[in-house]
Amino acid sequence: MVLLSGNEAVARGAYEHGVRVAAAYPGTPSTEILENIAEYDEIDAQWSTNEKVAFEVALGAAFGGARSLVAMKHVGLNVAADPLFSSAHTGVVGGFVVVSADDPGMHSSQNEQDNRWYAKFAKLPLLEPSDSQEALDFLGEALDLSEKFGLPVLFRMSTRICHSRTPVEIGTRRQIEVNPYEKDIGRRLLIPAHARKRHLRLEEKLVALRREAEQSPLNGIEEGAGTIGIVTSGIAYQYAREAVPEASLLKLGFSYPFPESLVRSFAAGFDRLYVVEENEPFLEEQIAALGIPVVGKERIPRCGELDQRIVREAITGEKVEATPASTAPRPPVLCPGCPHRGFFHLVNKMHLTATGDIGCYTLGALPPLNAMDTCVCMGASIGNALGLEKAQGSAFARKTVAVIGDSTFLHSGITGLVDVVYNGGTVTIVILDNRVTAMTGHQEHPGTGRTLKGKSAPKVEYAVLARALGVRCVHEVDAYDINAISEALKTGTEAEEPAVVIVRGDCILRVRDRWGPALVVDEETCTACGLCLRLGCPALSKGAEDKAVISPALCVGDVCGICAQVCPKECIGVGGGGEGR
Amino acid sequence: MKDTTNLLLAGVGGQGIILAGDLVAELALDAEYDVKKSEVHGMAQRGGAVVSHVRLGRKVHSPVIVEGEATHLVAFEQMEALRWIHMLSPGGPLIVNEQRIIPSGLTAYPEGIRDAIAARCPQAVFVDGAGVAKRAGNIRAVNIVLLGTLSRYLDFEITQWERAIRRRVPERWVDVNLRAFQIARSNGA
Numbered sequence: 001m002v003l004l005s006g007n008e009a010v011a012r013g014a015y016e017h018g019v020r021v022a023a024a025y026p027g028t029p030s031t032e033i034l035e036n037i038a039e040y041d042e043i044d045a046q047w048s049t050n051e052k053v054a055f056e057v058a059l060g061a062a063f064g065g066a067r068s069l070v071a072m073k074h075v076g077l078n079v080a081a082d083p084l085f086s087s088a089h090t091g092v093v094g095g096f097v098v099v100s101a102d103d104p105g106m107h108s109s110q111n112e113q114d115n116r117w118y119a120k121f122a123k124l125p126l127l128e129p130s131d132s133q134e135a136l137d138f139l140g141e142a143l144d145l146s147e148k149f150g151l152p153v154l155f156r157m158s159t160r161i162c163h164s165r166t167p168v169e170i171g172t173r174r175q176i177e178v179n180p181y182e183k184d185i186g187r188r189l190l191i192p193a194h195a196r197k198r199h200l201r202l203e204e205k206l207v208a209l210r211r212e213a214e215q216s217p218l219n220g221i222e223e224g225a226g227t228i229g230i231v232t233s234g235i236a237y238q239y240a241r242e243a244v245p246e247a248s249l250l251k252l253g254f255s256y257p258f259p260e261s262l263v264r265s266f267a268a269g270f271d272r273l274y275v276v277e278e279n280e281p282f283l284e285e286q287i288a289a290l291g292i293p294v295v296g297k298e299r300i301p302r303c304g305e306l307d308q309r310i311v312r313e314a315i316t317g318e319k320v321e322a323t324p325a326s327t328a329p330r331p332p333v334l335c336p337g338c339p340h341r342g343f344f345h346l347v348n349k350m351h352l353t354a355t356g357d358i359g360c361y362t363l364g365a366l367p368p369l370n371a372m373d374t375c376v377c378m379g380a381s382i383g384n385a386l387g388l389e390k391a392q393g394s395a396f397a398r399k400t401v402a403v404i405g406d407s408t409f410l411h412s413g414i415t416g417l418v419d420v421v422y423n424g425g426t427v428t429i430v431i432l433d434n435r436v437t438a439m440t441g442h443q444e445h446p447g448t449g450r451t452l453k454g455k456s457a458p459k460v461e462y463a464v465l466a467r468a469l470g471v472r473c474v475h476e477v478d479a480y481d482i483n484a485i486s487e488a489l490k491t492g493t494e495a496e497e498p499a500v501v502i503v504r505g506d507c508i509l510r511v512r513d514r515w516g517p518a519l520v521v522d523e524e525t526c527t528a529c530g531l532c533l534r535l536g537c538p539a540l541s542k543g544a545e546d547k548a549v550i551s552p553a554l555c556v557g558d559v560c561g562i563c564a565q566v567c568p569k570e571c572i573g574v575g576g577g578g579e580g581r
Numbered sequence: 582m583k584d585t586t587n588l589l590l591a592g593v594g595g596q597g598i599i600l601a602g603d604l605v606a607e608l609a610l611d612a613e614y615d616v617k618k619s620e621v622h623g624m625a626q627r628g629g630a631v632v633s634h635v636r637l638g639r640k641v642h643s644p645v646i647v648e649g650e651a652t653h654l655v656a657f658e659q660m661e662a663l664r665w666i667h668m669l670s671p672g673g674p675l676i677v678n679e680q681r682i683i684p685s686g687l688t689a690y691p692e693g694i695r696d697a698i699a700a701r702c703p704q705a706v707f708v709d710g711a712g713v714a715k716r717a718g719n720i721r722a723v724n725i726v727l728l729g730t731l732s733r734y735l736d737f738e739i740t741q742w743e744r745a746i747r748r749r750v751p752e753r754w755v756d757v758n759l760r761a762f763q764i765a766r767s768n769g770a
């Protein structure tokens with residue numbers, strides 16, 4: 001036995017069960033799936049520019065007869081929803097698993113949508129593992145099922161499965177050959193005439209799949225001694241099992257198409273049937289539709305994660321009193337030396353409206369910087385800025401910037417920029433280029449010049465790209481040069497045409513060799529004005545007489561030096577202080 | 582699950598909490614316990630609060646520890662002890678590293694944290710993790726120092742701990758870490 005996270009187990013499952021092609025865009029809590037798959041030479045693994053492309057690549061591989069996998073966080077499936085729905089019509093040849101890692105509790109997400117609905121919506125089979133061993137085993141089942149019915153299989157993980165390590169028995173790789181590609185336009189070329197037939201075929205498949213689910217060993221009853229019956233799936237099974245050990249459980253690992261007869265026969269044995277599931281009443285509504293009385297979301301919360309205490313209290317009424325002590329919150333924060341900090345300082349200084357996007361830089365929205373107005377979804381900053389301009393007029397655009405990271409720009413910012421140019425927008429788009437997908441733990445992307453497998457690749461040149469799209473006002477500046485950023489922002493925002501400012505500085509966590517001795521505040525000259533403290537740098541705090549103090553353990557030295565540039569008294573410097581810069 | 586040991590390791594991103602949790606989880610698996618370990622990645626790592634749940638027993642279902650059911654709480658930072666103190670079962674061992682890290686948004690460390698911990702948990706043991714780690718030869722061994730203190734409250738043999746440390750720590754730091762562990766385990770901290 002070894003301890004594997006759910007994500008490592010999915011990767012192991014992909015390896016053992018013959019997956020040949022895997023693609024993803026990084027997103028918590030799914031990122032480590034592809035990082036681990038990339039360790040296997042037998043699997044062609046890649047970071048795609050976004051989830052839609054990743055899905056299309058893996059689907060293409062499945063058309064080509066290879067077992068394939070695509071992985072993404074829950075909101076990533078919204079991006080990939082277009083090919084998801086079509087793929088139910090085209091079907092596949094090689095087994096194709098779509099891993100959706102949901103984030104109940106929104107540990108690192110903008111919403112907590114329950115992607116099990118996608119199975120019902122797109123008409124695809126749904127598997128739900130509840131720990132790492134099942135993640136590995138179910139992946140094999142999913143691939144077999146996919147090939148048997150010629151359909152993609154939705155594989156629903158959640159944060160506590162992805163990021164929990166539990167014991168796993170590992171095995172060896174099955175050799176599965178790739179058959180020659182066969183053209184079949186009746187299936188894969190979805191013009192209406194073909195798609196109408198495919199829809200009929202899909203409905204037939206769903207009937208057959210329901211019979212499969214009724215018999216599936218992934219669905220099982222655990223007989224208990226008590227009078228309580230619980231239907232559950234995924235991580236909620238673990239909470240229910242622990243919360244009410246005497247209950248009988250129907251655990252659904254293959255939960256769509258819904259195994260109606262199985263549920264009916266289980267329910268018949270109990271006066272009171274509960275459904276324990278995280279977030280939405282996906283199982284509950286299907287049980288209620290069978291006319292079976294069931295207790296679910298009236299007792300089990302719909303918002304946030306569950307745990308054994310919440311489930312116990314909901315079912316047995318047993319309460320645990322535990323009063324938290326009062327403490328100051330400890331929110332995440334831009335790192336000391338972060339290349340985004342100088343730009344956010346200027347957003348405040350220049351009183352700009354900043355539509356924001358998704359990445360580390362979203363932390364610029366938090367106090368004391370408070371330098372961001374919106375954060376909606378990947379790429380939204382640019383369209384939002386254009387929309388604001390249309391609502392508020394071009395004078396407003398003189399003070400509006402869209403803020404987007406390099407990886408997010410490649411993911412879904414390029415189309416937004418084209419839209420601004422095409423539709424006569426005059427806002428300024430700021431690409432914060434730290435040359436990596438930082439928030440999810442430093443993944444490569446098409447702008448870094450390196451692939452997931454560590455091979456070198458051409459780099460996207462943002463300035464050249466912007467000009468090619470029709471932007472004339474393009475500036476590239478050093479993220480640690482406040483004056484240069486300020487000038488570029490001024491020119492960009494004042495221009496009555498779209499502008500792009502590329503603020504470039506490597507993620508400071510990736511360039512430790514550039515870190516130097518901590519900067520020092522000269523106590524004599526410091527007037528305790530507090531300007532540097534408003535940068536929100538963890539290395540800066542208030543010392544005696546409210547004067548600034550720099551933590552020698554946290555400061556990265558003059559590779560950054562933003563605080564020294566901001567200080568009006570020039571009292572921050574290397575070594576002795578006082579020399580300024 | 583009354584026969585389950587629930588270890589909660591809490592601190593701030595970058596303190597080596599996840600490695601410490603992995604080490605204990607692997608040690609328990611070696612000793613043929615069922616084990617589950619859980620923590621949250623992502624936003625939590627950027628200087629935010631980090632907590633790792635390690636559960637071991639005959640059969641463990643849930644990967645998370647709930648309020649009042651942590652049998653042991655190891656806090657790598659003082660205020661983080663207070664943040665999670667309600668998770669500890671009454672009278673359970675509370676080990677607190679004396680380090681203080683100012684949370685983002687504040688410019689000075691809040692007053693009275695240590696007193697608040699002691700008032701709520703008189704059994705709390707305060708450890709000068711950095712001091713012991715320095716004595717052992719590397720200030721970065723604080724997480725192993727805290728495991729050394731924790732080991733006094735768990736039924737594992739020293740040889741089992743040593744094996745787990747050797748597996749998890751880079752080879753050139755093994756001796757320093759074993760020394761740090763030993764000092765803390767033998768009540769030198």
